[in-house]
Amino acid sequence: MSSRALSTFDGDDTATANGTQRSAMEEGMIGKGKIGCAQAIAGDENALEKLTLVTLEPEDDPKNMPLLRKWVVVLIISSAALCATCTSSIAASAESGESLDFHVSKEVTILGISLYVEGLGCGPLLLGPLSEFYGRNPVYWVSYFLFFVFSFPVAFAPNITVFLIFRFIGGFAGSAFLSVAGGSVGDLFSNESVANPMAVYTASPFLGPVVGPLFSGFINQNLNWRWTYRVQIIWAFVELVALILFIPETFVPAILKRKAQKIRKHERMEVYAPLEVQQKELLFFDRMALLLDLWNALVLGILYLAFQAFPIIFGEKHGFNVQMTGVSFLGIGIGLVIGTISQPFWNRLHQREAMKYEGNPPPELRLMMGMPGGVLVSLGLFWIAFTTFPGVPWIVPELGSVPFGLGIIYVFTATFTYLVTAYRPIAASAMAANSALRSSFAAVFPLFAGQMYNRLGTVGATALLAGLTALMAPLP
Structure with missing residues (x-):
C-alpha cells in the first residue's frame, strides 16, 4: 500500500x-x-x-473513469429508471381488463397507479440515505432484484388485494432510481460537466410515464391485460443483469x-x-429545496393526472380507442425529447454566465432553464384547456402537449442539476426528499381527476391546473 x-x-x-x-x-x-x-x-x-x-488516489476516483464507461453507466441507470417509472403508467391502459377480471369498479383499479407511485415516493426516504452509508451498488442490486421478484405477484394476481399490495411494494423497491441514480451521475461528473448526463438521466424517469400508455395501449388492445406486466418483468430482468455486470461502485x-x-x-x-x-447527517428540506420540491410535485402530479384526463379529452371527446389514446401521449414525449437535445444550448449559456463569477458559479445558476420551463408548462396546459372542444380537431390539443412536455423536462433538469451540485456529497438524500414529495402528489392527483373533470369540464379543470402552475412559475 x-x-x-x-x-x-x-x-x-x-x-x-x-x-x-x-x-x-x-x-x-x-x-x-x-x-x-x-x-x-x-x-x-x-x-x-x-x-x-x-x-482517495486517482485510480480510485470514479470521476477519472474513461468517458465512454461513464456514459455506459449513465445510460444503464437511466434505462433502469425508465423501466421503473414506465411501470407506473402501464396500469392506465390495463384498468378495464383489471376491472372485469377482479369484479371491481374503475375507481378501485386507479389505485394500481396511485399505490405504485406512493411506493416510488416512500422508497427514496430509506434508499437514498442508505446509498450514502453503504454505497450505490448494494442498493441498486437489492432494490432492483426485489422490483423484479415482486412484479410476478402483480402479473399473476388472483385478486385485487394481492394486485394492489404488490403494486405498492414494487414501486417502493424500484424507487432507488428516482434518488440514488441522480447521486451516481453526480459521483461520475464534475460540476462543470454534469449538465449533459444529468439531462439524459432526468429525461428517463419522465419519459417512462409517457411511454407506458403508449406500449401498454397496443398490448391491451390486442392481448390480455396481464401481458402488460409480463412484458415489464422481462424488461426488469434485462435491466437487473446489466446493473450487476456493468455498474461499478461510484460513491x-x-x-x-x-x-x-x-x-x-x-x-x-x-x-x-x-x-x-464521521457523524452521519441526513438532509431533508431547507427552504430553497422545499419550494423547488413543491413545484416539482405539482408538475408531476399534473403529468400523472393526465393518465385519467387524456382518455376523457381524446377518448370521450374525439372517439379514440384504447390504442390511439395511448398514442395521444406522444406529444408530451416529443416535448421531452426536444428539451433533452437542447441541453448543449443551456450548457453554453451556463458557461457564459459562469464567467461572471470567475469560474466559481453558484449552484442557483443551474435554475436558468427552469425559468422558461415554468412558463412552457403553463402555456401548454392553457393551450390544451381551450382546445378540448369536440369541434376542434384533435391535433390542436395534441400540439399543445408538446410545450407542456418541453416545460416538464426544463423544470426537472434545472431542479435536479441544482440539487446535485448544491448538496454534494449527500445528493442522493436531497433527491430522495424531492422524490418523496413529488411522488406523493403524483399518487393522489389521479384519484380525483375523474370527479374534477366531470364537475368542471375539460376546459375548466385543465385551466385550473394551468393557473396553479402559473402561480409557481416565478420560483426559479
Whole structure:
C-alpha cells in the first residue's frame, strides 16, 4: 500500500506523505456547501487522536473513469429508471381488463397507479440515505432484484388485494432510481460537466410515464391485460443483469470504506475511511429545496393526472380507442425529447454566465432553464384547456402537449442539476426528499381527476391546473 494513500490524524493536523499539513476537519469532511460539513471524528476523541485515514488516489476516483464507461453507466441507470417509472403508467391502459377480471369498479383499479407511485415516493426516504452509508451498488442490486421478484405477484394476481399490495411494494423497491441514480451521475461528473448526463438521466424517469400508455395501449388492445406486466418483468430482468455486470461502485466514501477494510484484512494495518468515523447527517428540506420540491410535485402530479384526463379529452371527446389514446401521449414525449437535445444550448449559456463569477458559479445558476420551463408548462396546459372542444380537431390539443412536455423536462433538469451540485456529497438524500414529495402528489392527483373533470369540464379543470402552475412559475 503506497504511503500517499494514508493520512494520520494527530491533534489538529493531518500529516501526509509529502509533508504538507491539512486540518483534521478538512481531511474528515466529505463535502461543503449549503449543508455545511460533516464532523470528521465521532465518539471518544482521545481514543482517535492517532487515527489513520485512507485517502482517495486517482485510480480510485470514479470521476477519472474513461468517458465512454461513464456514459455506459449513465445510460444503464437511466434505462433502469425508465423501466421503473414506465411501470407506473402501464396500469392506465390495463384498468378495464383489471376491472372485469377482479369484479371491481374503475375507481378501485386507479389505485394500481396511485399505490405504485406512493411506493416510488416512500422508497427514496430509506434508499437514498442508505446509498450514502453503504454505497450505490448494494442498493441498486437489492432494490432492483426485489422490483423484479415482486412484479410476478402483480402479473399473476388472483385478486385485487394481492394486485394492489404488490403494486405498492414494487414501486417502493424500484424507487432507488428516482434518488440514488441522480447521486451516481453526480459521483461520475464534475460540476462543470454534469449538465449533459444529468439531462439524459432526468429525461428517463419522465419519459417512462409517457411511454407506458403508449406500449401498454397496443398490448391491451390486442392481448390480455396481464401481458402488460409480463412484458415489464422481462424488461426488469434485462435491466437487473446489466446493473450487476456493468455498474461499478461510484460513491467515493463507500469506495474508501471498502479500501480501508481490505487494508485491515490483508495488511493488518489499522486504517479507517472517513465514512467509518464521521457523524452521519441526513438532509431533508431547507427552504430553497422545499419550494423547488413543491413545484416539482405539482408538475408531476399534473403529468400523472393526465393518465385519467387524456382518455376523457381524446377518448370521450374525439372517439379514440384504447390504442390511439395511448398514442395521444406522444406529444408530451416529443416535448421531452426536444428539451433533452437542447441541453448543449443551456450548457453554453451556463458557461457564459459562469464567467461572471470567475469560474466559481453558484449552484442557483443551474435554475436558468427552469425559468422558461415554468412558463412552457403553463402555456401548454392553457393551450390544451381551450382546445378540448369536440369541434376542434384533435391535433390542436395534441400540439399543445408538446410545450407542456418541453416545460416538464426544463423544470426537472434545472431542479435536479441544482440539487446535485448544491448538496454534494449527500445528493442522493436531497433527491430522495424531492422524490418523496413529488411522488406523493403524483399518487393522489389521479384519484380525483375523474370527479374534477366531470364537475368542471375539460376546459375548466385543465385551466385550473394551468393557473396553479402559473402561480409557481416565478420560483426559479
